[in-house]
Amino acid sequence: MIYAENAAGARGSQSVPADRSTRARVLRRISEAGPLTATALCSDLGLTDTAIRRHLDGLHADGLIEAREIRPAGRRRRGRPARGWVISSDGHSALSSGYDDLATEALHFLASAVGPDAVATFAEQRVSEVERRYAAELAGVGDDPHERAAALAAALARDGYAASTRPVEGGSGTAGLQLCQGHCPVQHVATEFPQFCDAETEAFSRLLGVHVQRLATLAHGDHVCTTFVPGVTATAGPSGPGPQTVDTNPTRITPTTNPSEGSSS
Structure with missing residues (x-):
């Protein structure tokens, strides 16, 4: 000591x-x-x-x-x-990186000079580039959303998002899982530009093959980004603890979104 x-x-x-x-x-x-x-x-x-x-x-x-x-x-x-x-x-x-302020200023300039839609387009383009890389890694995983979510969490963790999966218990057993991200390298930027969170959520739906629901984000002041993946029999993923309920944790939220419904992010 x-x-x-x-x-x-x-x-x-x-x-x-x-x-x-x-x-x-x-x-x-x-x-x-x-x-x-x-x-x-x-x-x-x-x-x-x-x-x-x-x-x-x-x-x-x-x-x-x-x-x-x-x-x-x-x-x-x-x-x-x-x-x-x-x-x-x-x-x-x-x-976080010391370049957050510079990135935020650049996006404010982009929104002012070109228009707010330009920020959304930039966010979608940035996420799509990462999505293509993750899609290649998940290509050999199969179609099971649980296995794909675990593989995605491992890829996100490697890229600095401190990601893991956690089971969610419903009234009749396991309702699905949560894909949790304990750190976000672009949190400071996403706080002012939620388009980055929206683009990421849509990418997760495409990568996992099911409609996912974003329950919480670091950008909105929560202690973890949490994405609900429905209809999965889950076990803990990389670094993830078992089932738990925390007073301010999104595990207490019972998602009602059906995979066939539109995005709620």
Whole structure:
């Protein structure tokens, strides 16, 4: 631990970069799979309870993470619900690129000089380029939406979206799954230009072969982007925890959209 090592003189200064690296790992892991309890973080990162709680206290004090109550899915249990941690808007900013402001200014100029439709056209073109690459990766996966969603989550995670899949339980069993993105490299831009979220949602529908429904977005202030994929018998995808219900988590939303209906994004 850094405090013990500081007492050792020179060893203390060498520990600072390592401590900052661990802090960054904790923040990144929360962005990938939050809400996460301290116990889950200890297991995931192989750190002691003392080390995890020190980093959580520091991240929380700096406004980079926020607490959420976690209630297990299914039968309600007595006692206080567990406390999980999610990344805050400031935390996302800490993980974002320094070019966000420049990109936003360029899009404002495009909208002013050409018109607002130009931004939507640009968003669709940008997403279509990524969609073609993902479609090639999913070509050998088959037609099952669950398998395609897991493969898509893996591709998104590789590209920095901290993506995973989570099962959603309905009244008579599993209703489908959620494709979750704990980080978005263009969140700052999408906050002002939701056309990017709309284009991405439509691309997901085409890639998965079913109509999907966007339940939450980082751009709108939620702690994770969540897309519901209906009619799937789901298991947890890359880095995804099992079924859960969180007070402010979209898993509590019961989607009513039928795959044959038009897009609601």
